[in-house]
Amino acid sequence: MDDGQHLDPRAPQLWRLQALFRLMMFWVPLSAVLGSALAWVTRPALGVLFAATILGVQGLLALFWPALSYERFRYALREPDLLVTRGVLFRSWTSVPYERIQFVDTRQGPLERLFGLSRVLVYTASGAGADAVIPGLAEETATNLRDRLSRRGGDDGV
Amino acid sequence: MGSDAGPAWRRLHPASLVVNLLPQAWRVLRAFWPLLVVALLNRRSADSVRPSDVAFFLLFVGLSATRTVVHYLTLRYRMNEGRLEIHEGLINRATRVIDPARIQNVNLVQNVFHKLSGLVELRVETAGDSSSEGLLSALSLAEATQLREALEAARGSAAAPASTQLRPPLLENGPLELVAYGLSASRLGAVAFLLIAGMDALNSVEPGGADEAARRLGPGATLAVVLLAFAASQVLAGAGSLLRHWRFRLVRQGDRLSTQEGLFTTRRVEIPLSKVQMLTADEPLLRRLMGYGTVSIETAALSFDEGRARQAEATLPMVASEQLGATLLEAAPAIRVDPWNAELSRPHPRALLRTLSRGLLRASLISSVLIGLTWGTLSAYSLLFPLIALPWAVVAAVLDWRWQGWLLTPAAVIARRGWFSRRTVVVARDKVQTVELHQGPVLRLLGLALPLVRAAGGSNVQLPLLGMQDAQAVFRALSGPAQKEAHGDDAADDPGDVGGDPGPDGVASAGDADRAEVDGQDVEGGLHRAVHGAGELADVGVGAVGLDEVGGQGEGA
Numbered sequence: 032m033d034d035g036q037h038l039d040p041r042a043p044q045l046w047r048l049q050a051l052f053r054l055m056m057f058w059v060p061l062s063a064v065l066g067s068a069l070a071w072v073t074r075p076a077l078g079v080l081f082a083a084t085i086l087g088v089q090g091l092l093a094l095f096w097p098a099l100s101y102e103r104f105r106y107a108l109r110e111p112d113l114l115v116t117r118g119v120l121f122r123s124w125t126s127v128p129y130e131r132i133q134f135v136d137t138r139q140g141p142l143e144r145l146f147g148l149s150r151v152l153v154y155t156a157s158g159a160g161a162d163a164v165i166p167g168l169a170e171e172t173a174t175n176l177r178d179r180l181s182r183r184g185g186d187d188g189v
Numbered sequence: 190m191g192s193d194a195g196p197a198w199r200r201l202h203p204a205s206l207v208v209n210l211l212p213q214a215w216r217v218l219r220a221f222w223p224l225l226v227v228a229l230l231n232r233r234s235a236d237s238v239r240p241s242d243v244a245f246f247l248l249f250v251g252l253s254a255t256r257t258v259v260h261y262l263t264l265r266y267r268m269n270e271g272r273l274e275i276h277e278g279l280i281n282r283a284t285r286v287i288d289p290a291r292i293q294n295v296n297l298v299q300n301v302f303h304k305l306s307g308l309v310e311l312r313v314e315t316a317g318d319s320s321s322e323g324l325l326s327a328l329s330l331a332e333a334t335q336l337r338e339a340l341e342a343a344r345g346s347a348a349a350p351a352s353t354q355l356r357p358p359l360l361e362n363g364p365l366e367l368v369a370y371g372l373s374a375s376r377l378g379a380v381a382f383l384l385i386a387g388m389d390a391l392n393s394v395e396p397g398g399a400d401e402a403a404r405r406l407g408p409g410a411t412l413a414v415v416l417l418a419f420a421a422s423q424v425l426a427g428a429g430s431l432l433r434h435w436r437f438r439l440v441r442q443g444d445r446l447s448t449q450e451g452l453f454t455t456r457r458v459e460i461p462l463s464k465v466q467m468l469t470a471d472e473p474l475l476r477r478l479m480g481y482g483t484v485s486i487e488t489a490a491l492s493f494d495e496g497r498a499r500q501a502e503a504t505l506p507m508v509a510s511e512q513l514g515a516t517l518l519e520a521a522p523a524i525r526v527d528p529w530n531a532e533l534s535r536p537h538p539r540a541l542l543r544t545l546s547r548g549l550l551r552a553s554l555i556s557s558v559l560i561g562l563t564w565g566t567l568s569a570y571s572l573l574f575p576l577i578a579l580p581w582a583v584v585a586a587v588l589d590w591r592w593q594g595w596l597l598t599p600a601a602v603i604a605r606r607g608w609f610s611r612r613t614v615v616v617a618r619d620k621v622q623t624v625e626l627h628q629g630p631v632l633r634l635l636g637l638a639l640p641l642v643r644a645a646g647g648s649n650v651q652l653p654l655l656g657m658q659d660a661q662a663v664f665r666a667l668s669g670p671a672q673k674e675a676h677g678d679d680a681a682d683d684p685g686d687v688g689g690d691p692g693p694d695g696v697a698s699a700g701d702a703d704r705a706e707v708d709g710q711d712v713e714g715g716l717h718r719a720v721h722g723a724g725e726l727a728d729v730g731v732g733a734v735g736l737d738e739v740g741g742q743g744e745g746a
Contacts, residue, residue: 112668122633124626126668131622133291138283156489156645157622181272181286188620189464189489189645 035105035116042104042167043097045146050093052142058089106165113153113180115163127163129183131155137173149173153180156189198265198276205261205327208302212326213260214253221249266325268339273313275324287313289343309333313340359519360439364431366507370483371430372423373476411566434506446486446520448503458503464488465521466620467648470513470528472611481507486520489645513613523617524601533594533605536653539635540593543654544586552582585609593653597666602642604652620644624667626660640664 062085070078096119105116112128136152143149151173152161168176202208264277273287299309303326310326311333328336362370435452446460466489472482484505508516514527556575563571588608596603602621605613625641632638638660642650655663 114668120630122628124664126624126664128623128668134285134287136283136285138281140281155622155643157643157649158489158645158647159643159649162623162643177284177286181288186619188622189466 035107035114038101038104038106038165038167039148039169039172041146041148041169043101045142045148045167046097046100047093048145049142050089050097054086054089054093058086062086101167104167106163108179113163115165125163127153127155129180130186131188132180132183135177135181136161137177139170151176151180195269196267198267199332201261201264201325202308202327202329202332203261204306204308206257208306208308208327209257209260210253211302212300213257214249217249217253217256221252264324266336268336268343271343273336273340277324289340303327311336358438358440360437360505360508360516362434362437362507364435366481367431367434367437368427369479369481370434370476370506371427373473373479373481374426374430411563430506434504437506439503439505441519446503448505460486460488460503462520462522466616466644466646467650468517468521468524468615470508470517470613470615472510472513472613474609474611476507477510477611480510482510482513484508484513484516484520487644487646487648517615521615521617523619524598524615526596526598526601526603526615528596528603528605528613528615531596531598531603533596533603536590536593536595537637537656537659539637539656540654541587541590542635543631543637544590545583548582548586549579552578595652595655597663602650602652602667604650606651606653614650616642616644616648616650618667621667624664626664628657628660640667642667 062082065085066078066082068078069081070076099119100117103117103119103122105114107114107116112126113132115125115127117123133154133156135154137149138152139149147170148167149170150164150166151168153163153165154160155162165173165176259279260277263279263282264275266273266275268274271289273289275285275287277283303309306327307330308327309330311328313325325333325336432452434450437450438448440447440449444462446462446465448458448460465486467487469485469487470482471485476482486503486505505516514529518524518527553575556578559574560571563574585608589606592605592608592611594603594605598618600618602616602618603613605611621642622645623643625643626638627641628638632654636657637654638657639654640652640660640663642652644650652663
């Protein structure tokens with residue numbers, strides 16, 4: 032169940048950049064606020080240490096976690112279904128039968144566009160948002176996968 | 190993202206900039222409602238307009254206008270090679286490709302702004318996805334009609350009309366049953382709301398009045414107030430149920446189920462049997478002691494009732510306990526199993542550890558909050574909360590784990606959980622959309638995993654925690670063409686149930702090679718034979734037909 036194709040090799044770099052962006056936009060302000068609050072309540076040194084710890088942990092995760100996620104992410108176009116395996120700590124396996132696919136989206140944010148990557152979102156009638164998301168694919172690969180998955184047809188079980 | 194090859198892309202009508210502004214503002218409001226709550230709370234204590242109020246207003250207006258303009262400028266659509274392509278977005282660009290065969294409904298929607306400008310919103314609804322709202326808004330009537338006709342032509346013929354033969358009602362609920370239904374529902378949320386509303390009202394009459402009253406009342410009187418709130422919530426629940434489900438009737442008309450209920454607003458729903466996705470039987474303890482349960486019938490449609498998403502197409506308020514199984518079979522004959530007469534398999538023994546730890550954590554958190562809130566008034570009596578809550582959590586966890594069960598048959602997936610509020614969920618295997626398996630670090634330590642089965646329209650069946658091997662076998666059994674096995678001739682004669690006859694790992698294993706066994710190798714081999722031996726399933730349409738009647742006037746849904 033853990034077999035399948037890897038994502039594009041550029042995916043970890045993209046995720047690293049996205050994580051660093053989140054670090055600057057979210058974790059730095061949050062740790063500043065929490066650190067200041069702690070410094071106010073206790074001692075300045077504790078507040079600084081707390082903020083530094085949060086930033087340090089998030090920074091390390093931003094640097095190393097993408098590679099782990101990349102190694103753990105697989106997608107497989109099997110005979111009856113699309114199988115997506117993902118997750119490092121929280122592992123998940125998702126099977127989407129081709130005949131259940133309602134529509135397929137490709138999406139590309141600004142950072143993804145910088146790396147020439149896209150993500151594919153597969154929707155069934157489950158109504159749970161995208162049932163399977165395959166990030167970090169080359170644009171052409173994503174387009175081909177989208178077109179291939181959206182053509183299958185069959186009984187959608189609805 | 191949108192390719193230039195193919196037919197030319199079409200755009201929204203220029204008047205969309207005006208027509209979509211208010212609906213877009215409403216969506217912004219829904220998305221940022223916490224900010225609105227904060228602004229309103231701050232506003233209550235302010236005597237005049239402050240810069241923060243102005244900033245909030247400008248932010249709200251700016252976001253709404255920006256999204257409206259971006260939506261108009263970037264949205265493109267076209268019919269390309271028989272499929273509908275929709276492209277939108279400036280920073281985050283998205284291209285959606287929809288096979289017309291997957292489209293359930295194509296609706297033309299006109300709000301007051303559309304009507305004033307002669308425009309229309311075209312909603313392309315695929316089963317389970319409600320995000321088409323506002324997408325193709327607004328088009329001219331001619332363009333919308335042209336697109337709709339193109340989609341209808343690409344979809345092919347509609348489903349055959351249902352038989353109108355009438356039969357005696359399958360279920361009727363009288364006033365006493367409906368009142369009992371309301372009284373037996375959990376009302377903790379309503380109690381909390383009543384208490385908070387009462388305190389807020391007291392504070393608005395006299396600032397600090399609620400705190401002063403709490404100090405004067407003392408522990409005994411405070412408890413009496415809480416009990417009074419409980420009683421009031423029960424009365425409201427009983428009255429509400431009576432009004433909402435007045436003269437509830439369930440009738441089977443050929444291949445459709447029809448329900449009718451309501452005193453002031455009469456609601457009539459017709460559900461084709463083939464559209465039933467999931468059945469849920471809820472048996473809260475009090476209702477179970479009365480000898481009843483409640484059945485909810487869900488389809489793929491995500492319908493809205495007074496602005497709120499309604500999950501179940503039909504709710505059968507009070508079904509006699511001994512009739513629950515028969516009712517489920519009447520609503521979904523394809524499941525071919527009565528969960529109350531089937532032997533369900535138990536969850537993994539180690540699952541109790543997780544259930545216990547979660548229950549104790551939840552009880553500890555709630556007790557801590559209650560102690561913090563009531564220490565000033567109840568002082569040492571506050572410690573009663575953890576003394577009651579923690580043992581209760583242990584008892585509840587053990588009972589819940591003991592009464593959990595699951596079963597896979599070639600035709601259905603069944604899961605049961607809960608004791609104080611027992612819930613049985615059934616999905617026909619040919620309605621399974623996707624299958625998931627989840628395993629976090631704690632579950633990995635315990636060697637457990639959580640299978641999750643999704644049907645159409647947001648319906649899910651979460652099986653109990655299973656050992657990883659069993660969970661993987663269940664995953665394999667439900668992946669791919671497994672649902673076709675449910676309609677094969679072999680399955681009709683010999684169900685080959687999975688999970689009903691515990692083997693060494695607590696999972697069924699059968700000697701017959703044609704059965705679905707929960708074992709990695711045999712499941713795949715059995716499925717292979719089932720896939721190549723079963724016929725094609727008939728393609729069916731979708732969606733429940735709901736008819737809302739107001740004052741006797743029927744309206745098509």
